[in-house]
Amino acid sequence: MTSLEISLSKEIISDHFGPIVEKVCTILISKDRLLISQIVNLTKLTRRQVEEALFILIQQNIVKYAEKPRTPLNYYSVDINEVLMRIHFPLFIHTLKEIFGTDGEEIAKLLLLHGRLSLTKLLTYVEDKESIKNTFCSMVATGFIIAVRPEDSISMIDKLLAEEDIEVSKLGASLKANDVNRIRVSLAVRAENEYDNNVATGMKRKAISNYDEYPSKNVYNSVSDIDENIISRLNYNKLLVHCRNKSVINLVKERLTPSAAELMKEILKIYTEDFNDCKRNSVAGPFSSAQLTYKISDIKLKIDYSKGGGSKNPIVDYLETYRLDSVKFLTKDADRGNGDYYINFKEINNYMKIDLIGNSIKEKYGKNSMRLWKILLDKGKFDEKQIAKVALVSHVEARKCLFELLNAGYTYLQEIPKTIDRNTMRSTFLWYTDMNKVEEQLISECYKVLINLKKRRKIEIEKLSKLIEKSERDDVKKDKNLLSEAEIFALEELKKIINRIDISEIGIGKMLLILKEY
Amino acid sequence: MPKVTREHSITATRKAAMESPIKKEKKNTKEKDNTVYGEILPADEKQLIDLIQAFPKGISSVLALQHLDGWSINDLVTVGNSLSKKDLIEIRSSSSGAGNNVLTFVAVSEEEVHKLRSMDANEKIIYGYIKEAGSKGIWQKDLKIKSGIHQKQVLASLKALEKRKIIKTVKSIKNSIKRVYMLYELAPSDEVTGGTFYQDNELDVEFIEILSHAIYRKILKDSMPTEEDQLLPANYPYYPTVSSLSNFLNNSDLFRSGVSLDNDDVQGLLDRLVYDGKIERRLRTSIASNSIDDDDDTWMYKAVNTSKSSETTLTCTPCGQCPIFKMCSDLGEVNPSSCEYFSKWLEF
Numbered sequence: 001m002t003s004l005e006i007s008l009s010k011e012i013i014s015d016h017f018g019p020i021v022e023k024v025c026t027i028l029i030s031k032d033r034l035l036i037s038q039i040v041n042l043t044k045l046t047r048r049q050v051e052e053a054l055f056i057l058i059q060q061n062i063v064k065y066a067e068k069p070r071t072p073l074n075y076y077s078v079d080i081n082e083v084l085m086r087i088h089f090p091l092f093i094h095t096l097k098e099i100f101g102t103d104g105e106e107i108a109k110l111l112l113l114h115g116r117l118s119l120t121k122l123l124t125y126v127e128d129k130e131s132i133k134n135t136f137c138s139m140v141a142t143g144f145i146i147a148v149r150p151e152d153s154i155s156m157i158d159k160l161l162a163e164e165d166i167e168v169s170k171l172g173a174s175l176k177a178n179d180v181n182r183i184r185v186s187l188a189v190r191a192e193n194e195y196d197n198n199v200a201t202g203m204k205r206k207a208i209s210n211y212d213e214y215p216s217k218n219v220y221n222s223v224s225d226i227d228e229n230i231i232s233r234l235n236y237n238k239l240l241v242h243c244r245n246k247s248v249i250n251l252v253k254e255r256l257t258p259s260a261a262e263l264m265k266e267i268l269k270i271y272t273e274d275f276n277d278c279k280r281n282s283v284a285g286p287f288s289s290a291q292l293t294y295k296i297s298d299i300k301l302k303i304d305y306s307k308g309g310g311s312k313n314p315i316v317d318y319l320e321t322y323r324l325d326s327v328k329f330l331t332k333d334a335d336r337g338n339g340d341y342y343i344n345f346k347e348i349n350n351y352m353k354i355d356l357i358g359n360s361i362k363e364k365y366g367k368n369s370m371r372l373w374k375i376l377l378d379k380g381k382f383d384e385k386q387i388a389k390v391a392l393v394s395h396v397e398a399r400k401c402l403f404e405l406l407n408a409g410y411t412y413l414q415e416i417p418k419t420i421d422r423n424t425m426r427s428t429f430l431w432y433t434d435m436n437k438v439e440e441q442l443i444s445e446c447y448k449v450l451i452n453l454k455k456r457r458k459i460e461i462e463k464l465s466k467l468i469e470k471s472e473r474d475d476v477k478k479d480k481n482l483l484s485e486a487e488i489f490a491l492e493e494l495k496k497i498i499n500r501i502d503i504s505e506i507g508i509g510k511m512l513l514i515l516k517e518y
Numbered sequence: 519m520p521k522v523t524r525e526h527s528i529t530a531t532r533k534a535a536m537e538s539p540i541k542k543e544k545k546n547t548k549e550k551d552n553t554v555y556g557e558i559l560p561a562d563e564k565q566l567i568d569l570i571q572a573f574p575k576g577i578s579s580v581l582a583l584q585h586l587d588g589w590s591i592n593d594l595v596t597v598g599n600s601l602s603k604k605d606l607i608e609i610r611s612s613s614s615g616a617g618n619n620v621l622t623f624v625a626v627s628e629e630e631v632h633k634l635r636s637m638d639a640n641e642k643i644i645y646g647y648i649k650e651a652g653s654k655g656i657w658q659k660d661l662k663i664k665s666g667i668h669q670k671q672v673l674a675s676l677k678a679l680e681k682r683k684i685i686k687t688v689k690s691i692k693n694s695i696k697r698v699y700m701l702y703e704l705a706p707s708d709e710v711t712g713g714t715f716y717q718d719n720e721l722d723v724e725f726i727e728i729l730s731h732a733i734y735r736k737i738l739k740d741s742m743p744t745e746e747d748q749l750l751p752a753n754y755p756y757y758p759t760v761s762s763l764s765n766f767l768n769n770s771d772l773f774r775s776g777v778s779l780d781n782d783d784v785q786g787l788l789d790r791l792v793y794d795g796k797i798e799r800r801l802r803t804s805i806a807s808n809s810i811d812d813d814d815d816t817w818m819y820k821a822v823n824t825s826k827s828s829e830t831t832l833t834c835t836p837c838g839q840c841p842i843f844k845m846c847s848d849l850g851e852v853n854p855s856s857c858e859y860f861s862k863w864l865e866f
Contacts, residue, residue, distance in 0.1 A: 255823050257747050268836065303751055304743035320752030325800040326822070356830060363833035367794070374793045392726055392790050442832075449837040452846065452854040459855045460864075507831025511604045 004447045006030065008457055008517075011454040016086065017056060020045060024053040025078060028063065033069070034076040058114035060234060061148075064155035067143045077155055085236050087450065090502075092239050096144065099242070102136035107145075111234050116148050119228040137226055143276065146235045156191075163187050237277045244278055244518045248348055249331070255325060259302055263318055264329070267294050268406040271343065278345075280517055286333070286340035289316045327351045349518045356514055361410060368393050369401040373410060373433060379415060381430040402431055409441040443515050445507050454509075457501045464494055530575055566597050567576055567625065574626035598623060605634040606644075619691055633684055641666055641675040648685055648699050655688055655698030729779075730787050732770070733763055734821070737797055741821040757818035759799060799823050838865045 007027050014022035023043045028034060033040070042092070052077060058065035062082045062203055065074045097105035110125055113116055119136060126132045139145045167183045168175060177247050245268045253261035268388055270283070275281040293315050301314040322329040327348060330341045356378070362370040370392050374380060379390075388398035405411040410433060417427040461468065467487055476482045483491075548725045569585055570577055573729045579586075582594060600620075601607045608624045620682065626634070643665050648656055662672050676699065679685045687697045740758050758766075764784040791797045799817045814841060832838040836859035837846070854860065 054678045154759070238636070255748055259747055260749060273667075304745065304748040321749055324752055324800060336778075345785040355795070360832055360838070363830065364839065371790065371793045374795075378793075390786075390789065391793070392786055394723075445843075446832060448846075449832060449835055452837050452857075452860075453835065455848075455854040456857070456860055476586050502862060504831060504835045507834065511831060 002444070002445050004451070005080060008447050008451050009080060010232060011079075012083055012086050012428070012452050013062075015458075019048055021056055022055045023063070024050055025057060025083075028076060028078040029080060029083075033066070033077045036074060039076070045329070046109055058153060059150075064153055064158075066158040079155065087505070088236075088513065090506050091243060091509060091513075092234065093238070093247075095239055095242055096139075099144075100135050100139060103131050104139065107132060107136055107139065108234065111232070112146070112327065116233040117232045118231045140232070144235055145148060145232045146229045148233050151436060160184070160187055160191065174270055197396045225395065235276075238275075240278045240513070240517050241272065241275045241281070243513060244345065244349075246270060247352070247518070248345070251348070251352065252322075252329065253328065255327065256321065257302070260318060263296070263301065264316075264322070267292065267343070268297055284343040284345070285330075286342050288340045289313065289319055292319070328422070336394060337510060345518065346397045352514050353424070353439060354510060355433075357442055359409075360442065365401065365404050365408070368397055369405055372401050374435040376411060376431060377435065381432040383428060383430055387431065410438050412437070423445060439515055444514065445517070446512050450508055453501050453505055455500060460494065460497050460501075466488060467491065468494075538591050538767065560741075562593070563601055566594070566623075567601060567606055570623045571625045574625070576610070576622040579621040579623070582623060605631055610635050619680075633682075640665075640671055643667065643681055644672065645679065650703060651700060653700065655700035655728075657696055657698055657835065661699070664763065690828070720828050729767065730791055732767065733784070733787055734791055734796055736763065737791075738821040755802065755818075757820045759802070759818045760788065763788070763819075781804055795824055796822060836860050 009029055010022060010026050017506060023045065024039060027042050028060070031038075034042075035226055036047070036054070040047050040052075043050065045053075054063060057067070057078070061079075063076050064080055065076050069313055092284060093105060093108045093112070096108040100107075106126060107122065110122055114121075117134070122136070123129050123132065127450055136145070164180070164183055164187060167187070168180065169297070171179060184281055213378055221277075228489060249261050249265050250269065251415045252264045263461075267287075271284040271287060275284070293313070296315070301318060303314050305315050322496075323341070328351070329343065329348060331344050331347065354374075358370050358374060361373055368391070372387060372393075375387060382390075384402065387397060387402075388395045391398065393401075402411055407411065411431050414430045414432055415422075415427050416430060417423070419426050420516065467490060470476060472482060472493060482489075520769050548643070565586065566582070569582060573581075579594060581590070583589060583591065588593070598609060602609050610622045610624065611631050628632060634645070638647060644661060645665070646666055647661055650656075658676070659671065662669055663674075665672065667675075675719065676685070680687070683702050685699050686702050687699055689697060708777055740756070741750070764779060764781050767784065768778050785814055788797070797819045800815055800820055802818050830838075837843060838861055840846070842852055844858070845853065848854075
């Protein structure tokens with residue numbers, strides 16, 4: 001947790017929930033686990049206020065608890081990833097609107113507003129109950145909504161510690177020094193393997209409770225299978241998988257043709273259907289061109305054979321084009337599976353990251369800097385004069401660009417001393433760049449810009465707070481003439497400003513997705 | 519001078535030759551007289567030098583002994599030494615595999631001999647090192663270290679040689695303060711001047727831009743299918759290669775006269791475009807080629823459809839382009855609340 005992440009979380013929570021909850025949350029992030037009494041001491045709020053704030057945060061899945069053994073007290077801790085995921089809420093709502101229509105949008109908004117809801121409670125907020133129910137059902141079936149069980153409010157670490165305690169007590173007296181480590185490792189591996197089961201069992205369990213046999217897919221289409229009292233929430237991971245697919249399709253559309261993008265859409269639909277998590281599911285496939293031809297029948301594939309080359313089957317041509325493109329949309333693995341194709345999302349993500357970083361360097365520091373950075377990334381460590389030769393720039397220019405990049409944190413120097421006393425006059429300095437460090441650098445910059453944007457938005461709203469209050473009054477809402485022209489103009493201006501800030505925030509959110517989540 | 523009368527001695531013949539100079543000047547042929555480059559030589563030296571001149575690339579001592587009957591190795595060495603003192607030949611030693619030092623005798627050309635005659639000892643040494651450096655040239659400090667001659671003398675000798683137009687100075691690209699000495703007639707190598715893209719010691723940026731643009735357009739044209747929404751097949755083998763592009767450029771008239779690009783230059787330009795993200799490389803798999811000369815190329819180049827603008831959202835915001843981004847914080851003068859760049863941006 002860097003200080004930037006903490007500041008950003010502070011801004012997000014204050015934006016969404018107000019100053020009291022923000023105080024509690026900040027204290028919890030800075031000090032990790034705390035008891036209620038400790039929180040009260042540190043924030044100087046009343047106990048009632050702290051309890052209510054914690055209630056809100058638990059409801060929103062941000063705070064998790066752990067029981068202090070042999071006492072009725074509880075420790076509370078914040079899961080910072082949940083907080084940072086709130087940056088992407090607008091994108092999630094938009095995605096669900098695209099897939100499920102306006103009903104989906106409404107459900108998404110309600111679930112995000114309340115954190116977690118049961119279906120019965122959700123239906124009290126809407127008017128058109130039937131269609132909402134149906135959409136809810138299909139969202140559950142596709143995995144976008146998952147159930148919240150009581151165990152979900154306990155953080156992962158505590159769960160592992162509890163299991164470890166059980167295992168240790170089983171060994172009892174014969175506990176040796178290495179046993180604890182061994183148990184920890186095996187439990188972590190088991191938790192990793194069971195991840196998919198844990199997530200997927202969200203709704204299946206409910207359906208199984210009504211039917212004795214293993215449910216087939218048709219089961220979910222009927223509304224009566226969903227247990228209406230189980231509390232559910234949006235599944236962020238599944239949404240991220242969907243967003244990742246969308247950005248891959250966009251990339252294909254940019255680099256190749258729209259019909260190639262259509263084909264890629266179909267491929268992804270078939271082969272990423274049961275993906276639940278971006279990080280864990282990063283390879284789709286394998287599939288061969290024959291299997292694909294069998295499954296896809298109606299796409300118009302356009303290949304220009306007039307200039308020569310090509311094989312007889314247009315699908316094979318498309319797949320090969322995907323494979324040979326520098327982005328390496330598909331890879332062929334000769335060892336596993338007879339030369340079948342795989343979609344390797346990590347490779348595609350790597351290209352997207354390099355492209356993003358290259359473009360931001362180009363915008364800020366110029367074309368030459370971008371070239372030099374890419375050469376360093378490609379070829380490793382270079383002396384200044386050599387790199388100037390490869391890039392066909394003058395030495396003066398190369399030196400200027402490289403030092404600018406050094407100040408910004410994109411390139412680094414490696415000293416190679418020739419003498420024992422490391423005399424700098426007699427040492428060679430090599431330039432290099434490291435992808436991990438550069439990514440982190442850009443992520444920090446994005447965070448900082450987000451913080452600035454949110455602060456600025458707050459300030460702008462505060463400037464006109466009296467006017468906003470006035471316009472929210474009931475009598476003013478009914479009769480717009482109570483507002484003078486200047487006031488109306490000022491309100492319009494404010495709307496424009498906030499709109500612009502919102503758009504930038506969403507754009508930076510997309511950048512963060514590429515850098516962090518995919 | 520007292521006359522020495524030893525009929526068959528070498529010195530006698532030499533003296534005799536020197537006493538009748540008039541005859542020698544009239545006949546200036548090398549074969550009949552004992553003169554080499556205007557100087558009179560005794561017979562044995564003449565014999566050796568004729569032999570050496572017959573082998574323009576040099577003759578080893580072993581081979582020389584075979585050709586000269588009756589000469590011992592000592593004779594060879596003595597005569598060789600005296601010839602070398604007169605700068606008529608060069609003696610190089612190289613060790614063969616067996617560990618014996620083999621001496622090679624190489625004849626020195628006429629102009630060289632004249633040059634060397636005109637130099638004194640120091641200048642000769644310095645000249646030797648400069649010649650060794652060839653077209654790369656040698657720095658004054660290096661000369662001083664190698665020859666061991668005092669700085670002032672080195673300078674004086676260099677000045678004298680330059681005056682006589684035997685050597686010249688060339689400004690090096692890498693270090694503009696460094697002046698490098700090389701032989702007058704040699705053209706400076708690419709390392710010193712920088713190569714085709716350098717003009718007057720500076721990188722000709724415009725030239726490079728024009729060339730890259732021309733290459734990019736050619737590759738773009740060749741990578742397009744006949745219709746908008748179509749793709750060229752995956753193993754299409756006719757994308758342009760280095761050789762074909764090099765031919766294309768040399769046949770167009772984009773250049774100043776006399777300048778032509780070789781494959782390495784074109785490769786450099788192509789790499790530059792690859793790093794810009796405008797083109798990408800593909801391996802050539804099939805043997806089909808457009809013309810005979812691009813059989814050797816392993817790579818072909820294809821244009822890439824990049825997104826139209828390279829603007830990221832980060833750089834759309836004022837913070838992305840802010841020069842004082844690092845100083846921005848709530849506690850200081852520069853903060854998001856009162857940021858001027860922000861105000862301007864929000865007013866658009």
